[in-house]
Amino acid sequence: MLIRALKDEGVEYVFGYPGGAALHIYDAIFRQKDVKHILVRHEQAATHAADGYARATGKVGTVLVTSGPGATNAITGIATAYMDSIPMVVISGQVMSHLIGEDAFQETDMIGISRPVVKHSFLIKHPSEIPEVVKKAYYIAATGRPGPVVIDVPKDMTHPANLFAYEYPEKVKLRSYTPATRGHAGQIKKAVQLLLAAKRPVIYAGGGVVQGNASGLLRDLVNMLNLPCTNTLMGLGAYPGTDQRFIGMLGMHGTYEANMAMHHSDVILAVGARCDDRVTNAISKFCPNAKIIHIDIDPASISKTVVADVPIVGSVESVLTDMIALIKESTEKPDAEANATWWKQINEWRERHGIYHQTRYDTTSNLIKPQDVIKAVWEVTKGDAYVTSDVGQHQMFAAQYYLFDKPRRWINSGGLGTMGFGLPAAMGVQFADRNATVVCVTGEGSIQMCIQELSCCTQYHLPVKIICLNNQALGMVRQWQDMQYAGRYAESLYEDSLPDFVKLAEAYGHVGMRVTKKEDLKAKLAECFALKDRLVFMDIMVDQSEHVYPMQIAQQSMRDMFVSKTERV
């Protein structure tokens, strides 16, 4: 009944791992062909793979795990999806209902343990509820501000002897759940007036634009008013990265021009972004002269940290459509002179410290610079790959130097910052598009957190390209230790204990390559990406001392940054 409901919901892939409490469900999977099950090697990877699939496609990712440890292993991935508002349904097996509460074998209170990191959860009380609960779960996961939903299924609920008339509901209605759609017309009008009257406007777009499929509209709006546009880490690709009007990512490791533009702006249009602490730096010093227009589908995201002057609750797509229509109708035109002056200023910032136009790291060094690796990957993939990443310096280098022109191409754990995310997410993306080039940018630290999935990649022939920026240290940790702890590298070094990744990849049946010389980089990458149907693990030995810049100075304003090891602005 459960699998039939998944099929009727249109589920193509289920990422999971079997176990006692889920065996009736697995038997049902065995006896059909429509819903394909992908066997991962650890439940955390199942959630990340479903997450990657959801981010790449916009569909709901589906996970199936057993009770107890299966369920607890899934928690990290559920929390990751929750923080980044990714639609996901996690079905967890549970001990038989009469055993619940008795500390039965492999029992854990999944509803309780997952509660703070789910949008909603269900415990199946009677087998006949399964179709309706499944429908509700997918509806809740996908609508409004998306998020993960857990369905906890006691083993007796899926016993094959339970036969019920099956009907999959067409629609569900929940009296307590009506996600906002259209924005308030009066507020939208106010926002348009403010934007048209602005002298130094900035658009600050986040993951909501990607999730809400509103990238085209964002582009229209930016072009219409010739506005500078910055994207958050989650929003990269929402606006084309190679366009002149794109001023880069903002925030802690954002570009100099983006952070300066934000600080000096008079009107900020925040779209589908949540003014997270890695973006705003100290709230009290955040953009002192700016009026804030904040569009978000989640009312709780508005004025949570930065107080909005014009809050608009609604789907980004509908609000931007309304705004564009109003601007077209409006007799008021933006001040062209102010716009030119503003762009002149921004371009000056760009020239001075801009990340894409001026060298901020030593390109004359004989060592391989991680930034150069990302640039080379961008070139060899023609800027059109799906790039997943883990968490740390490599993530920031990828975000800064791989210019994403399309949404849903940049897939990373932005909110929770989950190491181990990259490889399983790349698997999910590869399932979503079997012919796509999928790159996993990682480090030697992160990759070891889910490295067992190399085996899953073997089983399903997933030709993911793993770009491991190997600096033989937990780079971001070490960077902070350099900057704030006088170089005391507490537990951020491995003391020669790293595995030989080339041999390891080969042991799993993949291709391993190591790059140690700068002059070999491009040729090796070309070789790697030419192997279309093989997984290639590129172990690239990069400069160990490299830091990520710019880096905002904690508890200061947006404009206070280190732009290099020695230069503070």
Next chain:
Amino acid sequence: MRRIISVLVENAPGALSRVVGLFSQRGYNIESLTVAPTEDQTLSRLTLTTLGDDHKIEQITKHLNKLIDVVKLVDLTEGAHIERELMLIKVKASGAQRAEVKRCVDIFRGQIVDVTSTLYTIQITGASDKLDAFLEAVGDASIIEVVRTGVCGISRGEKVLSL
């Protein structure tokens, strides 16, 4: 500022834990909490008091509204409202004290609901500050045991919280 928030939630298992969990998860404080089913058996009404400035209360109500099990809510302190709390209290009552306690109970319009030779059990209802005042009037030395229900409230006039 102290606020009284009344919430209609689905009368479903786990609904209460979602509300309480939200408060602990986000670092909000619950001063008191009462909950019971309403005349509509599918709904429970929950009243909670919390402390916070406008910004915090706005966040609390927004996050409560996001919970799928929360059907509707109102911040009663935004308008005129009636609040009540019930307290049962055991106090020492022997000798000359006995008459004194009785007088005090009368002044606060409480009732003595149980008696032994050495103590009274008193029931008293009212707004929380009235109950606080009674406790102070009786004095710590006489108090043996106190139990309070927590605040429940309803708005004055035509305003109602229902579906």
